[in-house]
Amino acid sequence: MCLAVPGRLVQWLDRDPLMARGWVEFEGVRRECHLACVPEASVGDFVLVHAGVALGIVDAQQAEQTLRELRAAGEATSPQFGEDDA
Secondary structure, three states, X not given: OOOOEEEEEEEXXXXXXXXXXEEEEEOOEEEEEEOOOOOXXXXXXXXXXXXXXXXXXXXXXXXXXXXXXXXXXXXXHOOOOOOOOO
């Protein structure tokens, strides 16, 4: 199963048509991502990223909803501290 996650483009590093890249922020963590598939993206836009490649631009409301759902899923699957391992 593949998962693409929305992140906010914070800085373009290179706009070369084949090797475009920039910094994308995910919940406060910045990663360098390949941006050749989204040359029209502007700083502040949310992009959908899979395996370090931005695949498309997503609406801010849609991105925020997806992030809320991912946070909720993470909380639902995180281990509960204090439970017996036996």
